[in-house]
Amino acid sequence: MKLSKKNLEAKLDQVYDVIIVGGGAGGLSAAIYLQRYRLSCLVIEKGRGRSFWMQDLRNYLGVDSHLPGRDLLKQGQTHALEVGADYLMGFVEEVKDEGETFKVRVKVGKQESVYPEFRSKYVIAASGIIDNLPKLENMQNVFDYAGHNLHVCMICDGLDMEDKKAGLFVNKEGAIGTAFVMNWFTPYISVFTQGLFEVSDAMKAKLADHGYPLYEQPLKEFLGHNHEMSGVVLADGTQVELETGLIAMGSHYFSEYLNGIELERDGQDLITDNMCRTSHPRIFALGDLKKGLNQVSIAVADGTLAATQIWRDIRRASEPRLWVENLKKG
Amino acid sequence: MKLSKKNLEAKLDQVYDVIIVGGGAGGLSAAIYLQRYRLSCLVIEKGRGRSFWMQDLRNYLGVDSHLPGRDLLKQGQTHALEVGADYLMGFVEEVKDEGETFKVRVKVGKQESVYPEFRSKYVIAASGIIDNLPKLENMQNVFDYAGHNLHVCMICDGLDMEDKKAGLFVNKEGAIGTAFVMNWFTPYISVFTQGLFEVSDAMKAKLADHGYPLYEQPLKEFLGHNHEMSGVVLADGTQVELETGLIAMGSHYFSEYLNGIELERDGQDLITDNMCRTSHPRIFALGDLKKGLNQVSIAVADGTLAATQIWRDIRRASEPRLWVENLKKG
Numbered sequence: 001m002k003l004s005k006k007n008l009e010a011k012l013d014q015v016y017d018v019i020i021v022g023g024g025a026g027g028l029s030a031a032i033y034l035q036r037y038r039l040s041c042l043v044i045e046k047g048r049g050r051s052f053w054m055q056d057l058r059n060y061l062g063v064d065s066h067l068p069g070r071d072l073l074k075q076g077q078t079h080a081l082e083v084g085a086d087y088l089m090g091f092v093e094e095v096k097d098e099g100e101t102f103k104v105r106v107k108v109g110k111q112e113s114v115y116p117e118f119r120s121k122y123v124i125a126a127s128g129i130i131d132n133l134p135k136l137e138n139m140q141n142v143f144d145y146a147g148h149n150l151h152v153c154m155i156c157d158g159l160d161m162e163d164k165k166a167g168l169f170v171n172k173e174g175a176i177g178t179a180f181v182m183n184w185f186t187p188y189i190s191v192f193t194q195g196l197f198e199v200s201d202a203m204k205a206k207l208a209d210h211g212y213p214l215y216e217q218p219l220k221e222f223l224g225h226n227h228e229m230s231g232v233v234l235a236d237g238t239q240v241e242l243e244t245g246l247i248a249m250g251s252h253y254f255s256e257y258l259n260g261i262e263l264e265r266d267g268q269d270l271i272t273d274n275m276c277r278t279s280h281p282r283i284f285a286l287g288d289l290k291k292g293l294n295q296v297s298i299a300v301a302d303g304t305l306a307a308t309q310i311w312r313d314i315r316r317a318s319e320p321r322l323w324v325e326n327l328k329k330g
Numbered sequence: 331m332k333l334s335k336k337n338l339e340a341k342l343d344q345v346y347d348v349i350i351v352g353g354g355a356g357g358l359s360a361a362i363y364l365q366r367y368r369l370s371c372l373v374i375e376k377g378r379g380r381s382f383w384m385q386d387l388r389n390y391l392g393v394d395s396h397l398p399g400r401d402l403l404k405q406g407q408t409h410a411l412e413v414g415a416d417y418l419m420g421f422v423e424e425v426k427d428e429g430e431t432f433k434v435r436v437k438v439g440k441q442e443s444v445y446p447e448f449r450s451k452y453v454i455a456a457s458g459i460i461d462n463l464p465k466l467e468n469m470q471n472v473f474d475y476a477g478h479n480l481h482v483c484m485i486c487d488g489l490d491m492e493d494k495k496a497g498l499f500v501n502k503e504g505a506i507g508t509a510f511v512m513n514w515f516t517p518y519i520s521v522f523t524q525g526l527f528e529v530s531d532a533m534k535a536k537l538a539d540h541g542y543p544l545y546e547q548p549l550k551e552f553l554g555h556n557h558e559m560s561g562v563v564l565a566d567g568t569q570v571e572l573e574t575g576l577i578a579m580g581s582h583y584f585s586e587y588l589n590g591i592e593l594e595r596d597g598q599d600l601i602t603d604n605m606c607r608t609s610h611p612r613i614f615a616l617g618d619l620k621k622g623l624n625q626v627s628i629a630v631a632d633g634t635l636a637a638t639q640i641w642r643d644i645r646r647a648s649e650p651r652l653w654v655e656n657l658k659k660g
Contacts (some may be wrong), residue, residue: 016644025391028391029389029391029627030498032389032391033389036388036389036488036489037489037514038489038492038514038515039486039487051435056367058631059359059362059366059404059634060392061358061359061362061402061406061409061630062357062390062392062393062397062405062406062630063392063393063405064409065409065412065413067392072391073391075391075392075393075394076391076392079391079394080393082395083395098399115495143407155638158366158367158368159366159367159368161353162368165452180650183650183651184367184368184641184645184648184651184654185368186651187651187652187653187654189653209652210650210652210653211652211653211654211655211657212653212656213656217563240401260631261488274604278646293632293634293635293638294543295634297359297627297631297633297634298390298631298635299629300390300391300627300630300631300633301625301627301628301630301631301632302625303391303622304389304625304628305628308485308623315511315514318511318514320510320540321513321514321516321517321541321543322513322517322540322541323517323518323519324517324539324541325541325649326542327539
């Protein structure tokens with residue numbers, strides 16, 4: 001059922017089998033599987049995650065390639081509720097390992113917030129990432145184009161850049177290397193450092209060898225209209241014409257609530273086994289939070305795997321159910 | 331485009347980047363990704379695979395839980411064609427490794443068959459499995475219930491057996507162990523060996539300890555109407571009332587076309603790395619053919635992984651695309 005400030009009290013004494021932090025594609029897939037495994041779960045969604053912003057899903061089997069991400073999430077939420085999952089809009093502030101259970105503290109409501117604490121045997125971290133965007137004085141100017149023809153995922157949207165004049169927006173030298181993958185889709189690449197760092201001579205030479213111009217000035221604004229970015233203006237007034245763009249400035253990982261628990265990581269990615277179990281035996285991680293491709297299809301499969309492994313754990317630790325009437329007869 | 335006897339001639343001189351054997355969930359997902367990576371592919375589908383028979387999809391995020399598998403496949407086929415994949419109804423008879431390319435021989439048409447040979451750099455084996463069913467004189471009697479309330483996948487449909495009288499239909503002693511997992515969903519389990527093998531005394535004792543009756547007679551027929559199985563009749567005329575059932579008789583693997591190529595296997599499952607690459611560097615395997623869960627969500631993610639790895643291979647072996655006009659200026 002849908003929980004809110006008004007009805008969550010009733011759930012504070014329950015120990016859920018699983019609390020799922022994040023109601024994106026991975027978290028919802030896990031919820032559907034868990035409930036169908038006769039396990040109880042609570043999905044806690046803060047809203048506005050990465051898939052919420054997708055304008056077109058493009059490459060997820062079974063849905064129209066123009067389905068917006070938010071429609072997929074809405075469908076998944078309905079599905080999860082249908083099979084009996086609990087669902088709460090809230091921000092998970094802390095997960096505390098109490099030994100047998102986890103205590104999960106949530107902030108609910110932006111105004112007159114309440115801070116309920118829920119309990120579960122397992123936690124699935126499915127709270128994802130959000131892409132860092134260029135920081136302009138007027139952020140609305142960025143939001144107008146990001147997710148439209150100013151992309152954040154080459155796998156998802158590389159084809160939409162095919163043979164177009166494309167800006168590559170980076171925040172460190174390592175990210176410039178993206179140009180030499182992106183050129184599979186288009187050779188008309190201009191690189192923008194936004195004045196954020198110095199580019200080495202070796203990288204400058206490599207870009208020149210490929211014919212990819214480098215612009216090192218800060219960005220003033222994106223040009224365009226009706227969500228179609230058509231170029232940029234730099235700090236010194238230079239205008240560069242573009243037809244599309246890719247932002248490769250890293251991501252923010254939504255996993256601060258795990259800070260009190262030591263988990264193995266590779267960079268920021270959580271390390272998991274082939275069933276999505278982290279180095280903590282009762283914490284699983286899905287999708288963008290773990291190593292691997294950041295794709296809806298991967299997150300959905302991760303949800304399947306984590307739910308299945310948790311079911312196995314719980315089932316194997318349970319007493320077998322007997323057909324009692326037959327035993328009495330015997 | 332859709333290929334058929336009439337128009338396939340034109341494609342016989344082409345070397346596809348990838349030929350995908352099997353147009354189920356995994357193969358179609360791979361096709362969508364490959365085409366969006368600017369790679370060419372041909373999907374060859376024999377028809378009537380495992381997902382075609384699913385009455386309700388149940389647990390795949392993004393589609394209604396009552397969507398039949400065949401509707402998912404139809405949507406995926408449309409999607410793959412939209413992004414430029416070729417699609418052919420036919421039966422792949424043989425894949426031959428010619429070194430740089432594979433030669434793929436296909437039987438097209440049940441009558442007046444033709445046997446075209448297509449070529450590709452990579453092969454994706456996505457042809458899946460089909461569950462073995464009880465062999466009755468009147469197979470229509472089995473087809474009437476299989477996939478309705480006579481299930482073949484516990485992960486998919488365990489919940490639909492919840493606390494119901496369930497038959498477990500097995501063809502070897504090892505499969506009886508399924509009862510001790512299935513009892514998570516219902517303890518009212520009757521085991522049917524169909525007269526196919528002898529049950530050990532140890533297993534008989536274990537079943538008796540759980541209260542699960544064992545029926546060792548051959549099956550005569552399933553009872554029921556309107557696709558709702560309500561019991562079985564055994565060879566000696568005994569009737570056993572049931573409300574649902576699970577068939578656990580193993581599967582047939584559709585991978586005979588790979589017989590000429592040595593590939594590492596675990597039992598019948600193909601062994602793959604974490605990007606679905608088999609022990610042959612240019613053959614990938616997806617979904618039910620490889621080790622792991624036999625679920626639509628897993629096959630779809632496998633398609634994503636295999637397509638991405640093939641893209642990486644081909645991209646890394648290609649010359650980088652330069653912005654030539656800028657080089658001339660320099």
